[in-house]
Amino acid sequence: MTQDFAPKQTLIGQRIPKLDAPSKVSGSARYLQDIELPGMLHGKILRTDRIHARIVSIDTSAAKALPGVHAVLTAADTPGVPLGFGQDNPPLKGDRVRCTRDEIAAVAADTEEIAEEALKLIEVEYEDLPAVFTTSDALKEGAPVIHDKHPNNTPFTYDYEHGDVAKGEAESDVIVEDTFRLHFVTHCCLGVSGIIADFDVEGNLTLYSQTQMPFLYKRDLAPVIGVPAEKIHVIQPIIGGAFGSKLDVYPFEPICVFLAKAARKPVRIVFSREEEFLASPTRQPMELTMRSGAMKDGTITFRDVSTLHDNGGYTSWGATTPFVMMQAFSSLYRIEHCRYKTTVVYTNNPYSGAFRGYGNLQATFAIESHMDKLAEAVGIGPLEFRTHNAQDAGETTLQGLHLQTCGLKDCLSTAADRSDFVTKHAANRAGQDGPTKRGIGMASLFHVGGGAKIYHTDGCGTILKVDDYAKVTVLTGASEIGQGSETVIAMLVAEELGVPMSKVSVINNDSEIRPWDVGVHASRTTFIAGNSAQRAARKARQKLLDAASAKLDVAVGDLDLRDGQVVRSKTGEQLLDLGKLLRALHFREKNEIVVTSEYYEPPSVMQDREFKGNVSPTYAFATQVAELEVDVETGMVNVFKVTAAHDVGRVINALGIEGQVEGGVIMGVGYATREHLLVDDGYVTNPSFRDYKILTAPEIPEVDFAFIETMDPEGPAGAKGIGEAPAICTAAAIANAFYNATGVRMYELPFTPERVLRALKTAAGEQVG
Amino acid sequence: MSFKQEISFTLNGDLTTASIPVHMDTLTMLRDVLQLTGTKLGCGEGECGACTILVDGAATNSCLMFAVDCDGRDIQTIEGVQTEDGLDLLQKEFVEKGAVQCGFCTPGLVMQGTAMLNENPGMSEDEIKRGLEGNLCRCTGYTKVIDATASAMAKTRGEGQG
Numbered sequence: 027m028t029q030d031f032a033p034k035q036t037l038i039g040q041r042i043p044k045l046d047a048p049s050k051v052s053g054s055a056r057y058l059q060d061i062e063l064p065g066m067l068h069g070k071i072l073r074t075d076r077i078h079a080r081i082v083s084i085d086t087s088a089a090k091a092l093p094g095v096h097a098v099l100t101a102a103d104t105p106g107v108p109l110g111f112g113q114d115n116p117p118l119k120g121d122r123v124r125c126t127r128d129e130i131a132a133v134a135a136d137t138e139e140i141a142e143e144a145l146k147l148i149e150v151e152y153e154d155l156p157a158v159f160t161t162s163d164a165l166k167e168g169a170p171v172i173h174d175k176h177p178n179n180t181p182f183t184y185d186y187e188h189g190d191v192a193k194g195e196a197e198s199d200v201i202v203e204d205t206f207r208l209h210f211v212t213h214c215c216l217g218v219s220g221i222i223a224d225f226d227v228e229g230n231l232t233l234y235s236q237t238q239m240p241f242l243y244k245r246d247l248a249p250v251i252g253v254p255a256e257k258i259h260v261i262q263p264i265i266g267g268a269f270g271s272k273l274d275v276y277p278f279e280p281i282c283v284f285l286a287k288a289a290r291k292p293v294r295i296v297f298s299r300e301e302e303f304l305a306s307p308t309r310q311p312m313e314l315t316m317r318s319g320a321m322k323d324g325t326i327t328f329r330d331v332s333t334l335h336d337n338g339g340y341t342s343w344g345a346t347t348p349f350v351m352m353q354a355f356s357s358l359y360r361i362e363h364c365r366y367k368t369t370v371v372y373t374n375n376p377y378s379g380a381f382r383g384y385g386n387l388q389a390t391f392a393i394e395s396h397m398d399k400l401a402e403a404v405g406i407g408p409l410e411f412r413t414h415n416a417q418d419a420g421e422t423t424l425q426g427l428h429l430q431t432c433g434l435k436d437c438l439s440t441a442a443d444r445s446d447f448v449t450k451h452a453a454n455r456a457g458q459d460g461p462t463k464r465g466i467g468m469a470s471l472f473h474v475g476g477g478a479k480i481y482h483t484d485g486c487g488t489i490l491k492v493d494d495y496a497k498v499t500v501l502t503g504a505s506e507i508g509q510g511s512e513t514v515i516a517m518l519v520a521e522e523l524g525v526p527m528s529k530v531s532v533i534n535n536d537s538e539i540r541p542w543d544v545g546v547h548a549s550r551t552t553f554i555a556g557n558s559a560q561r562a563a564r565k566a567r568q569k570l571l572d573a574a575s576a577k578l579d580v581a582v583g584d585l586d587l588r589d590g591q592v593v594r595s596k597t598g599e600q601l602l603d604l605g606k607l608l609r610a611l612h613f614r615e616k617n618e619i620v621v622t623s624e625y626y627e628p629p630s631v632m633q634d635r636e637f638k639g640n641v642s643p644t645y646a647f648a649t650q651v652a653e654l655e656v657d658v659e660t661g662m663v664n665v666f667k668v669t670a671a672h673d674v675g676r677v678i679n680a681l682g683i684e685g686q687v688e689g690g691v692i693m694g695v696g697y698a699t700r701e702h703l704l705v706d707d708g709y710v711t712n713p714s715f716r717d718y719k720i721l722t723a724p725e726i727p728e729v730d731f732a733f734i735e736t737m738d739p740e741g742p743a744g745a746k747g748i749g750e751a752p753a754i755c756t757a758a759a760i761a762n763a764f765y766n767a768t769g770v771r772m773y774e775l776p777f778t779p780e781r782v783l784r785a786l787k788t789a790a791g792e793q794v795g
Numbered sequence: 796m797s798f799k800q801e802i803s804f805t806l807n808g809d810l811t812t813a814s815i816p817v818h819m820d821t822l823t824m825l826r827d828v829l830q831l832t833g834t835k836l837g838c839g840e841g842e843c844g845a846c847t848i849l850v851d852g853a854a855t856n857s858c859l860m861f862a863v864d865c866d867g868r869d870i871q872t873i874e875g876v877q878t879e880d881g882l883d884l885l886q887k888e889f890v891e892k893g894a895v896q897c898g899f900c901t902p903g904l905v906m907q908g909t910a911m912l913n914e915n916p917g918m919s920e921d922e923i924k925r926g927l928e929g930n931l932c933r934c935t936g937y938t939k940v941i942d943a944t945a946s947a948m949a950k951t952r953g954e955g956q957g
Contacts (some may be wrong), residue, residue, distance in 0.1 A: 043890045050898030051874030051886040052832020060832035123859030216845055216899040218835050266835075266899030268931050299838040381888050457826055508897025508934050681893035689896065697887055715842035715931060723927035723937040 034557075034588060034598065037521045038743045041681040044513050045429040045532065046264070046506065048674045054516060055264045055606050058220045059296055061234055066222070067096055069285045069295040070141035070147050071278060072131040073305065074123040078157035078170065078374045081121055081130065081150065088147035089133060092208035093316030094140035096610030097288035098148070100131045107250045107586070109275050112341025114173055114180055117250065122259050122543075123375050123675045124150075125306040126708050126792045129235060129277045134293045134697035136283040157374040159707055161313060161334040170340060172372035181269055181341055182370040184348040186560070188356060188501035194328025194363030197757075198319030198482040200403035202396055207774040208388040210703040213381060213722050217266015219306050220296035221279050223286035231283065231371040232259045237502075238272040238505055239545025240480075240537045246275045251283045259536070260537040268507035269693075270380035271307050273547055276303070302688040305715030307379025307705055309387070310344035311336045316392045320400040328363035331392070332608045335370040338378060344378025345370045347385025351475075351481070351638060354389040357645075358472035358714035359397070359415035364424065374708045378545060381689070383754045386473055387697060391775065394758035397717065398765065406764065408409035408451065408468055409442045412649075418471075426638040427645060429738035433673030434470060434647040440732045441649040454766045456474060461659045465767025468651045469758035475646035475675065476628055477550030482770050485627040486542025486555040488562040490519065492620040493568070494612055496532045496604040498523055500562070503543025506534050509749055510682035515559045518742050522563035523585030523605065541623065549646060549747030552678065556742035565622035573611050574602055586765055644738045646751045646772045648672040650691070652759035653727075656767045658786055661779030665695050665760055671753060673734040673762035676744035683748055690752025696721045699777050700755035796814075802866035807875025815862040821855075822907060824862035825872060833902050835871035837931070844930030847903040848872050850954045854910035873902035885909055885947040896908040896934030904930045908944045916951040923948075 049055040086098045092744040101120030108116045119128050131148050135141035156170040164179040171177050195201065204605040217793050222234035236433040238245040262791075265272070278295050286293040313334045319327040339346050348368045355365045401411035416434040423429065435654065442448060450466045458464060477484045489501040500519050506512040516530040533539065544553065567587060574592040577581040578601055586595035592602040611618050616635060633639040653667040668691045677683050699752045700719045712718045737744035757775060764782075765771045774781065787794050803812040806829070815824055822839075825831045825848070834857060837845030840861040849871040850856045876883050882890065885908050895901050902929065911918060911926045918926065923944050924937075932940060 041893070043893065044895055046898070047890040047895040048882060048886075050895045050901045051882060051889045052877055053902045055898055056832070057835075057899060059836065060826075214931075216843065216931065216933055217835070217897065218837075265897060267897040269933070276876075299840065299843075422957070520955065629902035685893050685896055685939060688938045689934045690936075714840060715838055716840065720931060720933060721937075722929075722931065723941060724921070724924040726924075726937050729936065729938060733885070 027343070037517045038408060039677050039680055041484045042513055042517055042527065042679050043681065044510050045516060048143060052519065053506050057217055057266050058222065058234055058236055058263045058749050059217065061222060061263055062272065063222065063292040065295055066136045066287055066292040067134040067136060068141050069132060069134045069282050069293045070138065070145055071129050071281060071295065072145045074128040074130050075124070076123055076152050076154060077126060078155045079123050079152040080125065081119065083151045084131060085149040086131060089144040092144045093148060095138040095144045096291065097134040097285050098131065098144065099284055099288060103288065105203060105252050109250045109277070109280065110247065110342050111274065111345060112342055115277065115340035117277040118125070125376055126710060127376060129281060132281045132285055133261060134289045150765045157708060159375060160370040160503050161336050161373060164373050172374065176372060179372040180324065180369055181337065181372060182345050184352070186352045186356065186366045187364065188364040189363030189364045191328050191330045193318060197321060198327040199322045201317065201319040202399045202403065203317040204773055205393070206316065206392045208312050208314065210311045210702045210705055210777050211307045212703050213265030213269045213271040213757060215269065215271060218297040218302040218522060220294065221282045222292060222294040223282045224292035228316040230246070230257050230259065231249065232261060234261050234263055235556060236265045236268065236272050237262065238268050238506060238507055238547065240496065240785045241503070241542050242545055243275060244383055244537065247280065249281045249323060261507055262535040266509045268546065269382045270547065273545065276393025277455055283687065300713045302717060303703070304710050306380065307342055307344065309377055309381040310347045310378040310385060311591060312388055314388060314392050316396055318396045318400060320403055324404055324406045324411050326359055326361060326383055326415050329361050333368040335368060337372050338374055338375045339369045339372065340521060342377055342379045343380040343578055348735065349387040351385040353394060353425060353427065353470050353627035354386050356425035356719060357427050358390070358470065360417055361414065375537050375705050376710065382693065383750045386754045387757060390471050390755050391758045392467065394755060397769065398762045403426050407448060409438060409448060412470060413438050426640055428640045429673065430644055430740065431738045432647060433736040436734045437470065437647050437649040437671040437673055440734060441651045442667050445669040446499065447649040447651050447655065451766055461657055463656045463658060463767040465656065465763035466651060466653045467759045467764070467766050468649055469755040469762060470647065470649040471751060471755040473646045473751050473754060474548050474642035475644040476553035476642050476741065477630065478548040478641045479630040481544060481633065483624050483627060484544055484550070484554065484630060486543040486558040487623065487625045487718060488624045489541055489556040489621065490562040490566055492523070492595045492608060492610050494565055494605065495607055496525060496526055496529060499533060500530065500559055501533045501540050502552045502555050502559055503541050504534055505546050507546050509686065510679060513682060514556055514678050515554050518556050518560045519563040521649065522567050525590050525630050529590065540544045541625065549749040549751065550761055552745055553644065553741055553747050554626060554628060556745065558624050560742045561626055562622045562624035565624065566620050569620055570604065570607060574607055576606065577610065578602060582696055623706055644746050646673060646746050646748065648751050648754050648755060650759045652756065652763045654760060654763045654767065656764060656782065658768065661783035663764065663777045663782060665700050666701060667728045668695065669729065669730045670752060671732045671734060672748065673736050673754065674748050675738035675741045675746035676735045677733050678743055681734065686748050687752045691729050691756050692721050692726055694753040694756025696778065698760040698775060718729065800863050802863055804865045804867060806867045807871055817863055817934060819862045820861040821862045821865055822857040822859055825857060831872050831874050835902055837897055837900065844907060845903040847906040847930065849910055852910065852913060854907045857956060873905060876905060884950060885912060885944070888943040888947040892939050892946060894935060894939040894943040895927050900930060901934045904932065905938055908947070911944065912951060914948055916948040920945060
């Protein structure tokens with residue numbers, strides 16, 4: 027050999043910039059808001075100004091007469107098929123409104139201004155009905171009934187149990203019981219909600235949609251709009267943030283379709299920011315009562331939980347958060363006896379959808395507050411107490427969740443070591459002078475790490491082609507919502523096929539050409555879509571190596587693909603350009619093209635009627651440590667550092683995963699310290715960024731992170747999902763840090779100055795007005 | 796309603812004239828009249844910074860500025876940032892440092908960062924954070940945006956690696 031060849035390089039774990047970043051930094055990325063079709067009209071929705079009322083009449087005649095108006099619709103003009111998980115939400119409400127966002131009429135006009143003008147001309151007469159704003163009031167005898175189908179205002183209940191809580195109580199040396207109150211927050215995607223509906227002459231419908239689940243979206247939308255699913259074509263433009271908010275079908279989407287049909291022109295609906303606050307989903311608020319116990323040796327004995335979920339006026343995915351919450355209750359630490367009862371209650375408040383973490387932020391806030399309380403009660407440090415109860419790989423939790431890998435103990439020790447937790451925790455507790463008190467607190471999390479089998483399939487399809495120039499095109503079912511799945515998929519494919527990243531493109535926005543996928547949720551995309559893409563690439567790799575072997579007369583086992591070349595695997599010697607091989611295959615030898623496909627189905631199961639069974643192929647663990655200062659005179663809480671140790675299986679894109687952790691932690695800090703969608707007797711009173719505060723650049727804490735690589739045997743290259751985890755336990759860590767600083771425990775989020783001062787004064791025995 | 800006014804201004808280096816309704820804001824003019832959709836509408840209330848442009852070099856919320864007030868000014872939008880060779884220094888740093896996720900806030904952040912870079916490439920980290928205060932980002936948690944801005948400043952100062 028006269029030439030030195032570079033040893034095999036791996037892309038896995040490298041810092042790879044997002045494939046779509048150049049178009050986004052240059053302003054050329056096209057979001058829904060940027061798309062304008064020829065002849066397109068602008069749709070606007072009239073939302074009720076009542077909370078609970080019977081609609082007596084709607085007069086749209088003046089609106090219809092306004093020049094420039096092409097269609098004015100009310101419920102009478104539509105099929106009236108309800109949508110959403112509970113199928114209780116007609117797109118336009120005809121007889122009754124149940125919460126502040128309710129859609130009662132819609133207009134399509136030449137301009138947004140004309141459409142808004144037309145809305146003002148619509149006259150609605152109401153007859154107000156008694157309303158109810160708290161779950162406890164809604165459950166009272168004689169409470170106003172929100173949906174006649176559910177006279178007790180209880181559309182769903184969930185009961186979960188393993189072990190015997192009474193036995194656990196009897197074994198306990200200490201028992202604690204508290205009620206936690208979790209509040210309304212909302213996603214605050216920088217790109218507001220919107221959609222474009224466009225029919226062709228044959229009745230085929232093209233939707234430019236921000237949905238996170240384009241295939242189920244067609245299924246869910248079809249009966250509501252009366253268009254067969256096979257006639258619906260979903261194109262997802264670049265999506266300006268989702269975080270779960272685009273996991274359901276919402277009334278504005280069928281409304282836009284109805285307008286386009288009536289006007290016989292394409293119609294676009296784009297929310298205003300105020301509308302986004304009023305009429306996009308929230309995180310499920312709830313009242314959570316937890317009773318838990320431990321033995322003197324630090325073993326947790328039982329966890330007994332009941333929750334009342336404020337479902338709002340209609341049912342979206344928020345009503346199903348108990349599925350995820352029960353996994354945390356049953357399986358975050360080793361729990362012998364566990365019971366969880368929940369009641370989902372209709373009120374006249376806004377309704378909730380999916381939001382990063384899906385109930386787990388609320389569950390973990392309570393669990394991890396109790397972990398600290400129990401640890402203190404038995405006189406064991408928070409780190410030691412948690413470590414004593416943490417599972418190991420290979421265990422199956424009593425809910426039937428199998429921990430093929432489990433990095434919880436490593437997460438605990440790593441987060442503690444990096445933050446010097448034990449020393450600081452003890453020092454803070456010893457007492458601090460002055461009005462500023464420092465605190466440090468820890469919390470861990472348990473979450474699905476590779477999807478959740480809530481449908482009979484939790485799979486994702488891939489079609490992969492390698493063209494004559496060794497350019498690889500990956501058609502994936504997975505959607506990109508900014509999280510970076512596109513880049514991870516390209517990396518996994520490039521790695522298998524030994525081609526540079528620049529040779530891989532990912533098509534992930536057109537339902538006509540992409541194979542099926544469940545959608546972006548349950549931290550599943552890297553795991554499920556990654557596995558699917560990797561396996562499709564392996565099939566192509568095998569085809570290429572077989573062809574090369576025949577052509578070169580070298581055994582397949584001695585060949586590899588690197589840097590766009592067929593090489594001798596031991597030496598790296600370049601034998602044949604991949605493009606040449608493909609052209610030879612196509613034009614001469616076999617007249618073949620290289621196209622492969624894969625449908626990856628994870629080895630998880632649907633849970634039984636008792637909610638038992640291994641719902642995800644892997645599970646994510648993490649420990650976060652929060653450090654903060656509390657000004658006991660002003661009530662200000664300043665979180666200045668969060669240390670996050672996450673079991674991620676394996677890092678695929680270091681740049682991407684760091685961004686997920688940093689962004690998730692900051693979202694968690696906001697949830698804990700300031701974000702609050704204020705709902706006053708059903709009305710949202712702070713629908714703007716002026717009054718609903720998300721963190722800004724000067725307010726962020728330092729985020730230190732460590733990745734625990736447990737190399738999941740089922741994960742693509744060993745990886746687990748990471749999308750939701752970073753946001754889940756931050757608030758709980760902050761609550762524990764607050765207690766460490768002040769000796770006062772907070773049971774209600776967020777920790778606003780007013781609430782903090784109130785808690786401190788109450789604890790000090792002062793009168794609070 | 797639709798009284799219009801003729802205005803002329805420099806837009807991304809080119810002299811531009813437009814006939815604009817007097818009530819129209821600059822963001823709407825850029826997006827709907829001039830078809831420059833890189834500048835984003837995040838709130839329309841001056842709270843999120845997604846619509847940031849440079850007006851005579853100063854970072855400005857274009858949603859709060861009447862379009863007619865562009866008359867005679869030098870306006871730069873995200874479309875005017877890149878050079879003939881492609882992305883400019885700050886844009887490249889945003890890409891390489893992972894400062895972009897969903898990207899909706901990104902054009903505004905790039906414009907804000909550009910103004911800061913032009914004004915004082917010697918900013919401390921705290922000054923950078925304060926400079927970015929008016930630009931909301933829901934995805935990244937800002938850390939990588941701050942890193943990218945600091946790195947571009949260091950390179951501008953001739954310090955190579957930021």
